[in-house]
Amino acid sequence: MKGATVTLYNRPPEVQNFIEVTLALMAELAATPEAKAALAGIRDGVKRVDPQTPRSPGRQPACAHLGAALAHAAQTPQLAPLCAALEAAEPHLEWTGEERNGLASGSYAEITLLGPGGHEERRDVWLGLSLLAPHVRYPDHNHAPEEVYLALSEGDFWRETSGWFTPGTGGTFYNQPSVRHAMRSGEAPLLAIWALRRV
Numbered sequence: 756m757k758g759a760t761v762t763l764y765n766r767p768p769e770v771q772n773f774i775e776v777t778l779a780l781m782a783e784l785a786a787t788p789e790a791k792a793a794l795a796g797i798r799d800g801v802k803r804v805d806p807q808t809p810r811s812p813g814r815q816p817a818c819a820h821l822g823a824a825l826a827h828a829a830q831t832p833q834l835a836p837l838c839a840a841l842e843a844a845e846p847h848l849e850w851t852g853e854e855r856n857g858l859a860s861g862s863y864a865e866i867t868l869l870g871p872g873g874h875e876e877r878r879d880v881w882l883g884l885s886l887l888a889p890h891v892r893y894p895d896h897n898h899a900p901e902e903v904y905l906a907l908s909e910g911d912f913w914r915e916t917s918g919w920f921t922p923g924t925g926g927t928f929y930n931q932p933s934v935r936h937a938m939r940s941g942e943a944p945l946l947a948i949w950a951l952r953r954v
């Protein structure tokens with residue numbers, strides 16, 4: 756790590772700011788009592804900082820769509836501060852996820868800020884974002900923590916209890932623990948943030 760200083764217990768300030776801006780906005784936009792309760796718990800949880808895993812910041816091929824996705828999101832005034840915070844934090848973050856999810860090259864990338872395999876390894880709260888190139892369907896999956904999504908783009912989401920739905924740019928929704936869910940992009944890239952809490 757020539758020339759780099761690794762401070763194990765500090766999040767980079769830009770990352771800390773992105774976490775705070777994101778969770779505050781998600782709490783504001785959350786539409787249901789379940790989502791609001793989850794976000795209150797997540798905001799409380801992130802006050803504790805766990806050790807930072809040294810990572811290699813960098814992009815994946817699907818990140819070719821990031822600029823377009825952020826430009827679209829920033830047209831929604833409420834989302835503009837979040838987009839600016841993400842642009843500031845992104846150089847500190849490592850995109851991953853394509854191979855692990857068995858998706859074709861250039862179709863998918865994600866950042867896990869907090870959570871298993873993330874920049875901050877922990878199990879109680881997770882926070883990250885997913886970017887899908889146009890016309891990609893992300894596989895069905897589930898996990899024990901409850902989850903709130905914030906859509907930063909158009910695109911469709913699915914859960915086994917309700918089928919496909921389209922929250923729209925700035926839309927939020929709640930997935931109960933262990934429910935199977937998925938997402939798919941249309942003509943435009945899909946960008947979404949996810950925040951999870953173990954219950």
Ligand SMILES: [Fe+2]
Binds near residue numbers: 898902936949
């Ligand atoms: Fe999920």
